[in-house]
Amino acid sequence: MNASTKTLTQNTEGTASQVPLELLDSIEVGIAVLDRNFTVHVWNKFLENHSAKKAQSVIGGSIFSHFSEIDEAWLRTKIDPVFNLKSPVFIIWEQRPFLFKFTCNRPVTCAAEFMYQNVTIFPIVENNGRVERFCMLVYDVTEQALGKLGMEHLNEELKTASRVDGLTGLFNRRYWQERFDEMYKLCVRRGKPSTALMLDIDHFKRINDTYGHQAGDKVIQMLAALIKRCVRETDLAGRYGGEEFAIMLNDSTVEDARAVAERIRQLAQRLTVEHEGESISFTVSLGLAQFSADFKSAMAWLECSDQALYKAKESGRNQYCIYE
Template sequence: MPRLTVNVRDFHWGIQALDTIDVGLVVIDINYEVCLWNSFMQNYSGIVSTKIMTKNLFEVVPDLPEEWLKAKIDAAVKLDTRTFSRWEDRPYVFHFKNYSPYTNKSTIMYQNMVVTPLKSLNGDVSHVCIMIQDVSDIAKNKLHLEQSNQHLSNMSRTDGLTQLLNRSYWESLLMKKYEKIIATEAPASLVIFDIDHFKKVNDTFGHAAGDDVIRKTAEVLRKTARASDHCGRYGGEEFTVLLPNTTVDQARYFAERLRKRIEAEVVSTEQGEIRYTISLGVCAFDKRFRTHSEWLEHADKALYESKGQGRNQTTVVA
């Protein structure tokens, strides 16, 4: 066999080069004892190499995800292949602070990790190299984009004044639920209501006060509805509610409960206190409805019966 010669000076330069790269490098043996801990790791962990070299990695750095990281390391050793972790799956491995000026709102360093098996001269895997890459800038940009997209998505389906579902989104949702209700034959009901004499509120107290009344109505509606109910602002002072898995008697109870709560509310404005009522129409799903629009039309007819009979009441149509 040819003799292996090592130039100590070149080896020393190589170690210095590892200290200059902008990634974390940790080399451990198969007993998890640290053999290399570069400057990146020292700077971000606050642990100098002399305090960790030849010691068990998990004893010196106790906040590591020990079980998970050991599984990654052991897989690299046994399979003699690299293992990986991306920040999308686990935001970080080492709990380092983020000091990037571009991501100063983020307190942690997002990290990608690569675990590489290292072989000894006899060809057996004797060590592994853990490489930690700071990807905070990439992560922050992606998270910001996702948040922006989610915000735009919410805006496209939400009414700005009430934060309820807007008319177009609520109707599209009703159409989808209508098809599901037909298929499952589960009970469901619609409630449609509007604020009584709302024009008089605007004329007497002003449109800003009218907006306060609409917001208060939406607030009470949210408190009255279940998490599974779908509440929307249908337009102006008119609101709609889809009640899944709800019989007509349960829907009547919901409507009356909402009506009484609204009747007890007081909206305070600079012009004075506003007391108001609502009129409601209720219609349970029936197979005879050929479309979701026909179902909604029947609920709307019930609403107009309530208005025609003196308002501040609930009408149920079969």
Template structure:
């Protein structure tokens, strides 16, 4: 039932209003009601606990005075669009990881000392059927965000491992050939020249037979380190096979 329809004239309505306010205060999400001037009309316990600003101090205060670090121009556009279009708007943690600079409630297990948030902006209609307030719902999605970032980091690591020659730590033949093909197509399209350099290590088989495979592996590692050290950032260095590099 909308707040505007609850009347204090009957005990039943008063009881419903009391229960509704209890519910809003005990939500596991942040809840802020703003008027058209961005002044706070409702501020629940979640916001009080995480911001350190008591409900009595927040009411009728401008949101941007309470949180000077908010992206004001961006957020006011969001809020104004909800008032004007009378439709919901959303802000995900990928867009703004932390709209409100709150600490994480699980810094040890969540692997983040800050709270990642999703925010939903909801238009609220008054008795005249016009939008009189906008409700901001702030969701703590720290666990979801950190797990996704950990998964992305793990995938990046796996991708790098799949592209890298284990012995020399330069790109392996498969990925190097992919880069070569892409570079060839780019040069063909742009009509600009590029250089391809391939080399091997002289007398490597004799060195291996004389000093052993462990010594030969160390030579390959040294060549790999030298390639990574002296190549330009735009160059692609890889091991083609055996003692052959490009």
């Protein structure tokens, strides 16, 4: 029988109905009929067009021999209820983006590499009540998938923007404070040492007045990048305000924190920021306070590191001081 004149036979309540393949070809849904051996019996135009495989080349062969991207063991297990329970099976793109790896042939504005698909698989019940074949419907849900993924990406960007300081890429003050409060409570429960560190740029107003605010912003950015290199992923670094930064050194005694503070101080002292033909040098002062059970709140702890920072400023700047 010629492929163009074949019919799809489906038994419903014992009545056989003949569906011309021409009708199946006019539907914007992929339609395939397979048997228990996963041999293809129907392959409509939608599937031809998106797979670039003609019906006559696919029909009569195993679906797995034509589409290597399909996990055979997984699909056989997935389809078990179709034969054993005469129950339909659904595959949604959130669980598996596609069954057939069809390229996305939508307009050039389409951001997808491949077609996202929802697949419905239902049994074809013969007159004797047995299920020897099943029908597979493949829906193109690329637009819906991209819409949802785009919204999730936007939400993630908004979440990041609400946490991160736009100039430095460090945590902003509000989010840093929230995390610091959580770490304070953890220190109270665990009793392990951690150290809070405050630092700011010495004579920053002089930099702004001499070179301009854009130069000042560049100095802040360079110092932030330096801080990122000096702390661990488990530490918490943020821009606390203006030219002031706050760092929580997790599971670190004040002796451990000394090394970090001195490294930041030395690297900042050696750093030169180029701006509009000018070379700008700067130094930083730092204050350290190790956690103590005597601190009644996170802010009390941070205030102690701020007092140590003030002492470093009063003692001549370009140094660190430890809260006693």
